[in-house]
Amino acid sequence: MKPVEELKATAAQLLEGKQVGLVIGFGRYRGRARPVFARNAADVANIDFGVDGGQNLASYLTRNAIRKMFPVAVVAGDATRRSVDVLIREHQVKPENVVLIDSNAVDARAERDARLDAEIERLWQLSPDERMKFWEGHFDRCTRCYACRQSCPNCYCTTCKADKNRPAWVETSAHGRGNFSWHFMRAFHQAGRCVECGACETACAADIPLMLLNRMVARVVAESFPATDAEKSLLSGWSKDDDNSFFL
Amino acid sequence: MQAEAVTKPKIKIFAFVCNWCTYAGADLAGTSRINYAADVRIIRHTCTGRIDPLFLVKAFENGADAVIVSGCHPNDCHYNEGNYLARRRWTVVRKLLDFMGIDNRRVYFSWVSAAEGAKWADLVNRVSKSVSELGPARHFGSPATQAQEVRP
Numbered sequence: 001m002k003p004v005e006e007l008k009a010t011a012a013q014l015l016e017g018k019q020v021g022l023v024i025g026f027g028r029y030r031g032r033a034r035p036v037f038a039r040n041a042a043d044v045a046n047i048d049f050g051v052d053g054g055q056n057l058a059s060y061l062t063r064n065a066i067r068k069m070f071p072v073a074v075v076a077g078d079a080t081r082r083s084v085d086v087l088i089r090e091h092q093v094k095p096e097n098v099v100l101i102d103s104n105a106v107d108a109r110a111e112r113d114a115r116l117d118a119e120i121e122r123l124w125q126l127s128p129d130e131r132m133k134f135w136e137g138h139f140d141r142c143t144r145c146y147a148c149r150q151s152c153p154n155c156y157c158t159t160c161k162a163d164k165n166r167p168a169w170v171e172t173s174a175h176g177r178g179n180f181s182w183h184f185m186r187a188f189h190q191a192g193r194c195v196e197c198g199a200c201e202t203a204c205a206a207d208i209p210l211m212l213l214n215r216m217v218a219r220v221v222a223e224s225f226p227a228t229d230a231e232k233s234l235l236s237g238w239s240k241d242d243d244n245s246f247f248l
Numbered sequence: 249m250q251a252e253a254v255t256k257p258k259i260k261i262f263a264f265v266c267n268w269c270t271y272a273g274a275d276l277a278g279t280s281r282i283n284y285a286a287d288v289r290i291i292r293h294t295c296t297g298r299i300d301p302l303f304l305v306k307a308f309e310n311g312a313d314a315v316i317v318s319g320c321h322p323n324d325c326h327y328n329e330g331n332y333l334a335r336r337r338w339t340v341v342r343k344l345l346d347f348m349g350i351d352n353r354r355v356y357f358s359w360v361s362a363a364e365g366a367k368w369a370d371l372v373n374r375v376s377k378s379v380s381e382l383g384p385a386r387h388f389g390s391p392a393t394q395a396q397e398v399r400p
Binding site: 012108120123124128129130131132133134136139161169170171176177180181183184185187188191213216217220221224225234235236237238239242243245246247 | 347357
């Protein structure tokens with residue numbers, strides 16, 4: 001962990017030297033964490049390097065307004081760093097356009113993951129019907145605001161499949177069927193890509209345990225594909241040695 | 249006769265098959281006049297790699313009791329790697345469907361080549377038998393699964 005003064009000096013230097021057009025970090029405002037966009041060295045004072053707002057700041061890197069200011073610096077914790085790696089791997093961001101500055105925020109992932117794993121184990125003990133009831137109970141509250149999508153750095157498609165209406169892959173009304181399709185599709189599209197930052201769950205206004213789905217998919221991926229090419233996206237690659245046991 | 253009117257519940261199986269192998273295999277089963285369960289509705293695609301996981305979800309939305317996904321054996325794909333890409337996808341999809349409440353005993357994957365008409369007939373018969381035993385599927389958000397809505 002670097003001292004805050006050093007981090008602030010780094011950010012200020014980058015801005016003063018015009019090496020970056022913007023520094024994105026978290027700041028505190030009336031006791032709440034919120035993103036801060038520093039355009040000049042004086043604004044750096046507003047950045048708090050020890051706070052994590054629950055949002056993934058890498059999601060800004062795919063926004064057009066931010067892209068105009070490239071290169072930009074991001075105050076990045078562990079998850080944000082991995083998100084930037086994903087965006088670079090998927091050719092959404094060029095490496096020279098992002099500068100990463102350390103964050104001193106405390107990482108509470110280990111506890112959260114243990115809690116999620118316990119819940120996933122519990123759900124696997126249930127019958128499929130009971131699991132369906134569990135998810136129905138949660139998806140019932142979903143209003144399809146797509147905050148989960150907007151908060152996710154991985155969801156950068158300009159036209160989401162959920163917004164297509166000819167044919168309508170995902171029913172647009174907040175009904176159980178459409179909600180199932182949406183959450184299934186969202187979780188599936190995260191396979192091998194999700195960095196488990198938890199931004200979707202934080203953003204969810206209906207408190208749907210989205211991280212359960214993400215974590216479950218991540219675990220399946222880790223178990224089924226232990227040795228995959230880090231340079232390639234999981235589902236755009238293949239191997240002759242992939243699991244063939246479930247094919248009749 | 250009254251007794252005959254009460255038959256086993258009709259089940260619906262949707263089969264997503266590839267044009268080059270399984271569709272031809274199913275065709276062979278037909279031209280060979282092999283009798284097999286009539287519960288299956290075959291939907292032809294260019295390749296198993298073309299079959300989006302949402303197709304399966306759509307099938308269940310539209311009242312499927314089971315789905316079959318079938319295509320060329322590994323190494324036999326008309327497009328060289330379509331079925332390999334699909335295989336990796338399904339590994340994740342079947343677990344995710346199971347986790348979200350769609351029983352894995354209702355989702356079948358298979359490789360059936362153009363020469364395996366008998367294998368196709370056998371596969372459909374087996375799926376039809378085991379799904380009949382399971383009964384009709386419970387559908388997500390369908391009125392039957394949710395508490396009856398009370399209207400004033």
